[in-house]
Amino acid sequence: MMLLTRYIIRRLTATSFYALLAFLALYSFFDIVSEAGDIGKGSYNGLKMMQYVVMQMPAHAYELMPLVVLIGGLIALSQLASGSELTVMKTSGMSTKQLISILLQFGLIFAVLTAVLGEWAAPSLSRSAENLKATAVNGKISTGSQGLWLKERNNIINVREMLPDHTLLGVKIWAHNVDFQLAETVEADSAVLNNEGWQLKNARHSLLDGNGVKTETQAVEQWSIELQRNLLDVLLVRPEQMSVTALTTYIGHLKDNHQQTKTYEIAWWRKLMYPIAAMIMALVALAFTPQNNRRGNMGLKLFGGICLGLAFHFTGRLFGFTSQLYNVPPVIAAILPTVLFGILGVYLIRKQEKR
Incomplete structure (x- = not known):
């Protein structure tokens, strides 16, 4: 069983990383198109633009991780099903519970990677990228480990x-x-x-x-x-780009000053739930895996699973906006999409087993 577990996790991990690379290439292309218009401003040239784009990749990878797990899992499991490997594994004694356990182990790998990206790599490199661009475009400011330096009169x-x-x-x-x-x-x-x-x-x-x-x-x-306000925006980090530690500190600052904290509390809870979402997407991938190797069935299932992953990608943001409009508690707004998708995955897996 250990041999089969390693084999399945290796296949799932490989296809997920391929999916991640494909998405990062697409996002980087969009970043290059967006940044091309700023080339020539100050000392911002093509080389610095490429540095900026590369340093934004961890933030994109963090945002895409649940979607990558779903698509990578769907592709790998569909390949195993189309080659009748899943059927052979099940007839050899592998139960659905054991397959779910393997998928959760696979999801845990990406959950840990998601946590590392969200807490350390993405916030740090995103800020460094913005500092790099601001320093190049605006010659009178400079950024470094001690913050922002500028000369005014x-x-x-x-x-x-x-x-x-x-x-x-x-x-x-x-x-x-x-x-x-x-x-x-x-x-x-x-x-x-x-x-x-x-x-x-x-x-x-x-x-x-x-x-x-x-x-x-x-x-x-x-x-x-006399200083343009937007020159200081290089120091500003959006809630989605802040680490859990930074969000915790800032929420405390807002409460001490009797200010609204809902936006940052939603971001805080989403940061906690996002690694778990990667594990949930592994279960959803199994739920949308074709149980036979008919091409029509497989293509339809893959398309439905990918659409569901995209829906999850945008649902979290939608819930964040609606919670502020309708005064929904931040914890509910942050965890509800993940819980709903988890329930959907379990329901579809049980439905498959009854057939």
């Missing part, structure tokens, strides 16, 4: 991080005089963007003159700055 500014509500964290400003000699440094815990500039909170000033350094602190201070 005689000021050099460093912003460590920007929260999704456009609150800036870790703001440092070095102000120079007309001879570009350092005249003042300002360090603020946070800043809020408004029409007049930045509203600094807990701003600590160090004034330099011929007699030494004078320090003072302002609880709230308005800092006038």
Whole structure:
């Protein structure tokens, strides 16, 4: 049985990776078409565009993982069925429960991969990709491990991080005089963007003159700055691109400031459920696997399974929007699509067994 288990998992994994590569190639083509219009802006050239596209691949892979498991599972199981291998396995003593156990092991492999991509690889590389592009297109800003650096008039500014509500964290400003000699440094815990500039909170000033350094602190201070707001968007990460750890921290920040958290709570629950969705899709693949090798039956089943996978891919987003409109609890909005598809898979498998 161990030999059969390894054989089936190997076939399932191989076809799933082929499906993933095909989808990534398609998504990368769309990214290249979208980015081609920005080539020539600043130092953004073809090589940097390709770097940007490659660094976005982990985020695409994360989004596609349940769909890839479904399509890869459908293709592999259909190939086994068309070659009568599934029939031979069942007549040799393999039960449906054992086949389901093998599929869950296969789904677990991709569930772990999904968790790794969603928690570490995708958020980090997506942010690095945006930093790369922003630095190339906008010559007066630079990004790195310490956040965003920019020059505005005689000021050099460093912003460590920007929260999704456009609150800036870790703001440092070095102000120079007309001879570009350092005249003042300002360090603020946070800043809020408004029409007049930045509203600094807990701003600590160090004034330099011929007699030494004078320090003072302002609880709230308005800092006038002429800077396009979209230049700072390079620091902004959408909820879907945030890790569970980052979402947890930000939800706590919003609650402390008595702000709405539903959008981020939905994203948090979806992050937890997404690896489980990969395992559920493995069961759905079995449910849509043809039980005989008739070509018409096989093509119809494959088409139906792929359509179902695409439906799952977009249903999660739809539930997120509708939950905000109709005040549905975030946990229900996030887990309901996965639960419904899981129930559908179990129902169809039981229906097949009764035939």
